[in-house]
Amino acid sequence: MNNTNTLLNKWCWLWFLAMVSLSSCVPTKNVREANKTMPEQYNGQLTNDSLNTALVSWKDFFSDSNLISLIDTALANNQELNIMLQKVNMAKNNIKAKKGEYLPFVDFYAGAEVEKVGEYTRNGAVEHNLNVRDNEEFPEPLSNFSMGLSASWELDVWKKLRNEKKAAVLEYLASVEGKNFMVTQLVAEIASAYYELLALDNQLKIIEQNLEIQQNALKMIKLQKQAARATQLAVNRFEAEVYKNQSNKYQIQQQIVETENLINFLVGRYPQHIPRNSDSFITKRMDAFHAGVPSQLLANRPDIKQAEYELEASKLDVKVAKANFFPSIGITAGIGLEAFKTKFLTETPESLLYNLAGDLVGPLINRNAIKAQYANANNRQLQAVYEYEKAILNGYIEVTNELSNIEKLEKSYQLQENQVEALTKSIDLSVQLFKSARAEYTEVLLTQREALDAKIEIIETKRDQLLANVKVYQALGGGWN
CATH class of the missing domain: 2.20.200.10 (Outer membrane efflux proteins (OEP))
Structure with a gap:
C-alpha cells in the first residue's frame, strides 16, 4: 500500500513539473507603445497660451437662450444618446460580473x-x-x-480573473468617454442646425425685400413701355426675374421646414415650431477663441480618451490570453x-x-487554439495603438483646419460687407439712371441680381463663421462637460 502511495506521489510531482515546464514555454510578443508626440503649437498659432475655450461649459459658450433650451431638452430626450447610456450601464454591470468571477461561489x-x-x-x-x-x-x-x-x-494565481475585471473597468470608462463624445456631437449638431435655421430666415427676408424692389421695378418698366421708352423684351426680363425669386422663396421655405424638423428629431420630439430670434443674426459678433496647446487635446477630447482606455484594456486582454497557457x-x-x-x-x-x-x-497537447487567441490579443493591442494615434492626429488636424477657417472667414466677411454696401447703393443709382435714359434696363436687372447674390453670400459667410466656432469648440474637446 505504501509503495502504491509513493508511486502515485511521484507521478503527481512529475505531472506537475511537466505542466510547469510547458507553461514556461509561453510565446511572447512585444507590441510597441503608442506615439503621443505632438507639435508644441498649431499651424499658424502665434502664441503658446494654455488658456483653452474647451474648458468652458456649453451653457456658457452659447449665449442664445433658445439654443440652450434646445440642447438641454436634447440631452434628456435624444434617442441616440439614451441608447448610448444603456450601453454605458451594461459596461458597468459587466464590471460586477467580472468581479464576481474571482470570488468563491x-x-x-x-x-x-x-x-x-x-x-x-x-x-x-x-x-x-x-x-x-x-x-x-x-x-x-x-x-x-x-x-x-x-x-x-x-x-487566481496568474491574475487572469483580476485582469479581466480591470479590463472591464477600462471598457466602462471608454464607454463613458464614448458617451461624452456623442454629447459633443449632439451639441454641435443642434447648434449647427440652429444657426442654419437663422441663416435661412435671413435669406428668406432678403429675398422678400428683393422681391418688393423687383416688383416696383417691374411696374416702372411697364410704365416706361406705355410711354414707348421700353420694349416688351424688357418687361418680360423683369417678370422672369420676379418669378425666379418667387420660386427661390418657396425653396428656402421648404429648407426651413426640413431644418426645423431636423432639430426636432435631435431634440426627440415631433415637428413643431422652433422658437428663435433671427433679427440679430447678421450683426452677431464672433467671440475670441483660445485654442490652448495641442497636448491639451489628450485630456479634453473624449474620443482620444476613449481610444486611450481601449488601448489600456487591450494590454490587459493580452495578459489574460497569456494566462491561458498556465494551469488553473x-x-x-x-x-x-x-x-x-x-x-x-x-x-x-x-x-x-x-x-x-x-x-x-492545464493545456498539455494541441495548444493551437490558445496560441491563436494570444496572437489575436496582440493584434488587437496593435490595432488599438493605431486607433489611439489616429485619434490624436485627427484631433490636431481638425483644430488646425478650423482655426485657419475662422481666420479666412473673418477676412472674407469684411470684404463682403464692403461689396454689399456698394451694391445696395448701386440699386437706387441704376434705377435713377434708367429713368433718365442714361442706363439700359439690363444694368438695372444685373445690379439687382448682384446685390441679392451678395446679400445671400454674406449671410452664408456669417453662418459659416458661427459653424466654424462650433466646430473648433467641438474639435478642442468642448461641449460635453
Missing part, C-alpha cells in the same frame, strides 16, 4: 429522490441483506434526502446532511457528509 442545495434497484445486482444484493438497525430492514424502494452547501473557487487551480468543497429518511437528517455525525478537493488543470 457558494450554493445551497436540497434534494429528494427515490430509487429501486434490481435484487440480482451488486447494490440490490447488498441492500437485501443489510439491516439499518436491529429488526429494521433496509427500505425498499430506497428514498434519499439531502441538503447542504457547496463551494467552488478558482485560485481550483478548489471545491461541500458540507451537508443526507439520509434515506427525513427523521435521520438531524442525526449527526451519522448523516453528516463533507468533501474537499483541489485540482490543477
